[in-house]
Amino acid sequence: NAGVTQTPKFRVLKTGQSMTLLCAQDMNHEYMYWYRQDPGMGLRLIHYSVGEGTTAKGEVPDGYNVSRLKKQNFLLGLESAAPSQTSVYFCASSYFPWSSYEQYFGPGTRLTVT
Amino acid sequence: DQQVKQNSPSLSVQEGRISILNCDYTNSMFDYFLWYKKYPAEGPTFLISISSIKDKNEDGRFTVFLNKSAKHLSLHIVPSQPGDSAVYFCAASSIISSGSARQLTFGSGTQLTVLP
Numbered sequence: 040n041a042g043v044t045q046t047p048k049f050r051v052l053k054t055g056q057s058m059t060l061l062c063a064q065d066m067n068h069e070y071m072y073w074y075r076q077d078p079g080m081g082l083r084l085i086h087y088s089v090g091e092g093t094t095a096k097g098e099v100p101d102g103y104n105v106s107r108l109k110k111q112n113f114l115l116g117l118e119s120a121a122p123s124q125t126s127v128y129f130c131a132s133s134y135f136p137w138s139s140y141e142q143y144f145g146p147g148t149r150l151t152v153t
Numbered sequence: 154d155q156q157v158k159q160n161s162p163s164l165s166v167q168e169g170r171i172s173i174l175n176c177d178y179t180n181s182m183f184d185y186f187l188w189y190k191k192y193p194a195e196g197p198t199f200l201i202s203i204s205s206i207k208d209k210n211e212d213g214r215f216t217v218f219l220n221k222s223a224k225h226l227s228l229h230i231v232p233s234q235p236g237d238s239a240v241y242f243c244a245a246s247s248i249i250s251s252g253s254a255r256q257l258t259f260g261s262g263t264q265l266t267v268l269p
Contacts, residue, residue: 043196070254072256079162079261080261081155081157081242081244081258081259081260081261081262082197082242082257082259083259084256084257087249087254087256089253089254095249095253095254097256098256129196129197131196140185140187140202140246140255140257141187141199141202142199142257143199144189144196144197144198145196146194146195146196147194147195147196
């Protein structure tokens with residue numbers, strides 16, 4: 040049972056390049072989330088999904104797109120990377136939110152945009 | 154406008170003593186609170202939680218206290234061990250405005266160092 044995995048672990052992009060971060064979970068969770076963490080700040084919610092085929096915006100969605108084509112995968116895309124998107128990105132998943140409040144996190148992806 | 158604040162970026166404690174990590178919040182809609190622990194190059198891992206209808210929850214060496222009137226919670230670790238050295242995040246749960254899910258709002262974290 041791998042839990043929540045993220046690929047890649049590190050990436051360096053030039054301004055304007057695009058990339059996709061992959062999150063996979065093997066716990067059969069309905070809910071998945073993407074966060075970013077910047078120095079001196081807590082994790083902030085970018086987008087989330089309440090089930091396969093659904094996505095919704097979180098606190099800081101601008102510049103990002105997401106897709107949830109399969110229940111176990113949640114993809115985060117940057118179409119045109121900007122230096123302000125340099126951050127550590129965490130994916131998380133959870134059971135139905137009305138019975139469990141805990142989210143399970145992946146190890147993170149460190150992205151640098153130059 | 155930070156809704157969850159951890160005002161101490163760092164805390165050093167001697168092994169065997171008590172560690173007390175503090176967290177303040179402003180949003181009355183938060184109804185569940187969690188503490189996460191994070192080691193370098195790893196994701197946060199859940200440590201302990203408390204519902205807003207309780208004022209204390211204990212799990213082994215870890216106890217969380219909630220003071221709703223003061224909008225304050227704290228995490229006590231007794232006795233502290235060197236392996237407890239990590240960043241601790243306070244998080245508060247609330248219903249997302251669409252009503253279809255819950256979200257966690259995180260504090261900025263406190264780096265705990267337990268000295269041997």
